Amino acid sequence: MNGEVERSIIAALLKHPKNIDSLDANSDWFMIGNYQTIFEAIQQADSESLMIIYGKARYLSTQMTMSFQDLVKLRDSSVTDANLPELVRDLHRLKIQSDLQQAIRQYHDAPFADNLVNLTTLANNLANLDVANDNGKIDDQLKELTYNLDHPTETGIKSYPQLDKCLAGGFYGGMLFTLGARPGVGKTAYSVNLAAKMLAENPDLHVDYFTLEMTKREMVNRFIANRTGVPSTTLRSSASTLTPTLKQVVVQAVRQLGELDLAIYDQTKTLGQITSVIRRNASAAKKNCYVAFVDYIGLITVPAMKERYLQVGEITRELKVMANEFDVPIVALTQLNRGIENRQDREPQLSDIRESGSVEQDSNVVAFLARDKAVKDVTNLLVKKNREGWQATIPYQFNGRTMKFQELDVSADG
Incomplete structure (x- = not known):
């Protein structure tokens, strides 16, 4: 799943690099080196030019193996930025899950207090990930309830x-x-x-x-x-x-x-x-x-x-x-x-x-x-x-x- 999520994020950002300014994301969340490098290049490049982003990526890492044509294909793919925030949240979740698995192994091998604290912290971070994106407002729900008082309630999908x-x-x-x-x-x-x-x-x-x-x-x-x-x-x-x-x-x-x-x-x-x-x-x-x-x-x-x-x-x-x-x-x-x-x-x-x-x-x-x-x-x-x-x-x-x-x-x- 990591590769699919990371590829979709990079493809969406290559289409609209300015979107990176509104994302709460960290390059360390990327598990694939090429995508991590491109993400950092988009962050640091002062241009939306694909050639400049590619040049920046080559400068940041000698391990970068993607060609300029690879970036062109990514940018021109069918991926859109409609679900970019959700994709970034998935990326964050996958990173926490990976860290959590490592923490579980560490505690299993060495059941000490500091390893338990690390494991518990990561588990709480995973549980709270989606809560952090909820502003808690109930205005829309109150409006919906008020509307339903004078209009037929919309029912669900019918079956038996x-x-x-x-x-x-x-x-x-x-x-x-x-x-x-x-x-x-x-x-x-x-x-x-x-x-x-x-x-x-x-x-x-x-x-x-x-x-x-x-x-x-x-x-x-x-x-x-x-x-x-x-x-x-x-x-x-x-x-x-x-x-x-x-x-x-x-x-x-x-x-x-x-x-x-x-x-x-x-x-x-x-x-x-x-x-x-x-x-x-x-x-x-x-x-x-x-x-x-x-x-x-x-x-x-x-x-x-x-x-x-x-x-x-x-x-x-x-x-x-x-x-x-x-x-x-x-x-x-x-x-x-x-x-x-x-x-x-x-x-x-x-x-x-x-x-x-x-x-x-x-x-x-x-x-x-x-x-x-x-x-x-x-x-x-x-x-x-x-x-x-x-x-x-x-x-x-x-x-x-x-x-x-x-x-x-x-x-x-x-």
Whole structure:
């Protein structure tokens, strides 16, 4: 992620070098020597001329390996300065994370008081990074509340009726919605149904779906199966054997799916790659016109961190920051611990979330999928945490053959 963020910052500054005067940034935050040198050259050059900036960079460091043409390509790239402050904040965050990892290793090797103080300071700096950019003013929120007194309140992104009711109007900006289940219960299938329902109910919606477990082809088959009732296994292995009528149904579904604003990513594996896509697309979307799905948290990697609990903590924190920063909902899937299978009732609890308590802490809503023990082919969505709505048990008729979830007509009030 470092290289991508650093490259974007330098490209934006080469387009408009004067922007550097308004940035609260330090060259020491750069991990790549060429970019650090160019940043210092832009700081020190008394001109916006690319040739002068390049000459200054060559003067500052004999280790500078980028050519003048490399700088021209950077300046002429598609990167803009629209998100420059956010990129600088990401750069600062990555630097603190790197220092924090080093401090953790130092304290592990030498658990002395001064190393503990350094570790604690860096951890606090990381936690306070985003708070420092908030001026604390509430004027806009007060105006919005006053306006809502005489105007209909703008609701969130619509999905299933009972789920929307439980969420007090739908999926809203700033929401991190975490969906957990044991393997085989259907969390990916449910997320596909949820995304398909959102696209059907909100014509202008853009959906980014990050799949870390399945291929893009498999996910497309699932979306088509959701529309047609033709099993995804049939679409994968024996589509040519379908009757002419079913083939026409599939062709129509393919056309309809192609017209929707749905993007599926199966090669975006790291946290940095995922947040980069979310940042790009969410920043360009209108209100209530963007949602991201991440399937699933346990497969995301954070290259700068080794300890898994720290990785998960950083993943959920970053997803929540993205949701807040761009006022969009993000749906993240997660696995549950095996311990649930040893309990008599087997009903998922918040403590069953695998790997880190940060998932519960950072999420606005936490819901679990569990098969109904009393009713065949019914799977319940158990909303166990809900900051802006109610806890609830919402039953769905689940067709395992077509992976279709249909919400049953039962009140969602918990």
